[in-house]
Amino acid sequence: MLQKEKFELTASTLFGLENVLAEELKALGAEGIETQNRAVKFLSDNELLYKANIQLRTALRILKPIARFKARDQYALYKNIKRIKWEEFLNLHHTFLIKPVVFSPHFRHSKFAAQKTKDAIVDRFREHFNKRPSVALENPDIPINLHIAGDNVTVSLDSSGAPLNQRGYRKSGGDAPLNEVLAAGMIKLSNWDAKSTFIDPMCGSGTLLIEAGMMALNIPPNINRNEFPFMNWQNFDRKLWKELTADVKSNILSAEQVSVKIIGSDINLQQLETTQKNVHKAGLNKLIKLRNKSFSEFVVPASKGKLLFNPPYGQRLRLKQIEAFYAEIGNILKNKWAGFDAWILSCNDFANKSFGLKPAKKIKLLNGQLDCRFLNFPLFEGARKDFLEEKKNKE
Numbered sequence: 001m002l003q004k005e006k007f008e009l010t011a012s013t014l015f016g017l018e019n020v021l022a023e024e025l026k027a028l029g030a031e032g033i034e035t036q037n038r039a040v041k042f043l044s045d046n047e048l049l050y051k052a053n054i055q056l057r058t059a060l061r062i063l064k065p066i067a068r069f070k071a072r073d074q075y076a077l078y079k080n081i082k083r084i085k086w087e088e089f090l091n092l093h094h095t096f097l098i099k100p101v102v103f104s105p106h107f108r109h110s111k112f113a114a115q116k117t118k119d120a121i122v123d124r125f126r127e128h129f130n131k132r133p134s135v136a137l138e139n140p141d142i143p144i145n146l147h148i149a150g151d152n153v154t155v156s157l158d159s160s161g162a163p164l165n166q167r168g169y170r171k172s173g174g175d176a177p178l179n180e181v182l183a184a185g186m187i188k189l190s191n192w193d194a195k196s197t198f199i200d201p202m203c204g205s206g207t208l209l210i211e212a213g214m215m216a217l218n219i220p221p222n223i224n225r226n227e228f229p230f231m232n233w234q235n236f237d238r239k240l241w242k243e244l245t246a247d248v249k250s251n252i253l254s255a256e257q258v259s260v261k262i263i264g265s266d267i268n269l270q271q272l273e274t275t276q277k278n279v280h281k282a283g284l285n286k287l288i289k290l291r292n293k294s295f296s297e298f299v300v301p302a303s304k305g306k307l308l309f310n311p312p313y314g315q316r317l318r319l320k321q322i323e324a325f326y327a328e329i330g331n332i333l334k335n336k337w338a339g340f341d342a343w344i345l346s347c348n349d350f351a352n353k354s355f356g357l358k359p360a361k362k363i364k365l366l367n368g369q370l371d372c373r374f375l376n377f378p379l380f381e382g383a384r385k386d387f388l389e390e391k392k393n394k395e
């Protein structure tokens with residue numbers, strides 16, 4: 001049998017989700033998995049590259065490194081970029097764009113580094129063919145990632161184009177919607193089994209509910225994207241792509257085939273109207289039930305499961321208000337939600353004590369620029385002592 005060619009890929013992600021992404025890659029059959037800061041390296045063939053782009057829930061983009069070198073000034077950058085055999089990766093009819101990510105004292109302006117990279121590519125083409133490919137700022141055929149950390153330069157083909165968190169279901173946002181990748185990562189971190197009840201009582205635009213719904217029905221997050229830059233690569237295997245997407249689609253379940261309860265609620269009726277549109281766009285309107293209730297009025301279902309939410313941030317509420325609000329949330333959790341496993345993304349570390357509950361787990365995550373904690377409060381039905389005793393006996 002022909003040995004499939006393996007190559008290195010890097011999947012980028014958000015801070016704190018590296019291990020979750022590594023698990024996802026393992027489940028897809030990836031080898032040589034290595035976690036890095038906000039990224040996971042792995043070995044791939046074309047099949048896994050295509051699967052990674054449509055199936056990974058916690059990846060932002062999938063990059064294929066094509067050159068690594070050291071550079072401390074623009075001349076070394078230009079010379080090394082020009083040496084790359086660009087004609088193997090793009091032709092004169094392709095458009096391209098350099099996307100720089102620069103953390104370096106040697107290159108203080110990322111736009112300048114991108115400019116020098118573009119010049120080197122264009123000059124190489126002019127010297128070889130007397131012509132050059134054009135730059136496109138929007139939807140380039142071949143986006144190129146230029147990563148400079150100190151004097152280490154990595155040049156990669158970006159196989160994903162638009163970041164993979166842009167699933168296409170969020171037509172309207174709301175009050176600080178979560179990044180879709182962060183929402184999926186939170187659900188994975190909570191160890192939800194995709195079968196038991198899932199509730200977001202402050203659902204905003206519905207990101208957590210929709211990500212949970214897609215997990216429950218086995219819907220790959222980017223199955224509806226028809227265009228990826230890897231389709232412009234020389235070795236794109238359209239037959240393999242078609243077979244693979246057909247296979248993945250055949251594993252999608254319908255709402256009627258599952259018995260999971262996914263319920264969202266928000267105090268703001270106007271917000272819920274846009275949430276409903278997002279849920280509909282994601283094709284999950286038969287699965288996700290929405291209610292217009294405040295957290296205190298929410299009627300707790302008998303079937304236990306996960307309770308996941310991110311309350312409004314301190315930026316929007318004043319300190320005293322937030323302490324009182326968190327204390328109210330803590331009281332409601334203690335009094336009404338026994339038997340549920342609650343997880344709260346709190347971006348107000350100073351006020352976390354106000355919940356009046358001791359978190360069993362505290363995971364650092366970043367929500368945009370906000371330093372947050374993902375707190376786990378297992379809500380026991382009896383006394384905590386009995387719960388711990390029972391847990392110990394089960395182990």
Ligand SMILES: C[S@@+](CC[C@H](N)C(=O)[O-])C[C@H]1O[C@@H](n2cnc3c(N)ncnc32)[C@H](O)[C@@H]1O
Binds near residue numbers: 206266268312
């Ligand atoms: C930070 S947003 C949640 C964002 C959401 N996770 C998303 O991805 O769009 C907080 C939401 O909590 C809602 N909210 C605030 N106080 C509430 C309460 N007491 N009960 C229910 N919902 C509340 C707000 O209307 C807002 O939509």
